[in-house]
């Protein structure tokens with residue numbers, strides 16, 4: 001790609017939520033956290049494949065990584081940082097924010113940041129809540145993020161969904177706190193017949209035809225004039241991962257559908273749009289972020 005060519009649309013945010021196949025929310029009722037260390041480790045090889053894909057395409061991205069992973073994969077974290085990508089936080093062990101109280105959340109945030117910074121040598125300024133679990137119940141999380149020096153969060157899915165969602169939240173960048181520059185960059189949604197649809201990645205990208213995602217991101221870029229935020233997981237490009245037999249059928253369908261086509265879909269997506277790191281996107285969006293006071297900053 002010719003780096004002198006001006007971008008056709010706004011730069012979109014490309015992100016990888018770095019967790020292994022046994023750490024996903026869909027399996028949390030059947031795989032105990034205490035058993036994780038004994039399970040087949042696939043995150044290293046899958047991330048290497050992603051790094052090669054990004055390198056060939058000449059794109060930079062953000063890797064929202066679990067502290068648990070960083071503690072065990074220091075060399076991987078350094079490779080990610082050395083390749084010019086941003087390392088950011090995905091919490092410690094994928095506990096959802098709405099299952100924690102404010103004190104637990106503060107500890108989770110601090111512990112994971114230390115593991116990430118020790119591993120990669122970069123300062124961590126971005127955060128994505130596991131399973132987009134910041135919503136109207138947990139807006140106090142923004143106070144902690146601001147107090148711990150985070151510049152941005154990308155932790156809100158502004159839709160209704162069975163596992164997550166904050167349907168009243170703005171679709172694009174907002175500042176949730178008075179007296180703070182902290183910016184929230186919600187994951188991308190599209191609008192169809194007055195309804196918001198999830199269009200920022202995950203199972204939707206894998207299961208639906210690629211044309212849906214292309215249409216949705218074009219709508220956001222061209223009609224709304226805003227950047228899209230896309231995410232996927234290392235296990236989504238890994239058809240050979242171990243199968244969790246005793247998981248609920250719905251979880252299995254979501255997790256295992258179309259793993260073999262994911263890498264090719266990603267290649268198309270990366271070539272069809274302009275992509276960059278989330279910290280750069282957050283800095284560009286900050287001046288036009290909506291003032292949306294989820295909570296008054298009391299500190």
Ligand SMILES: [Zn+2]
Nearest residue numbers: 017019130131
């Ligand atoms: Zn996750």
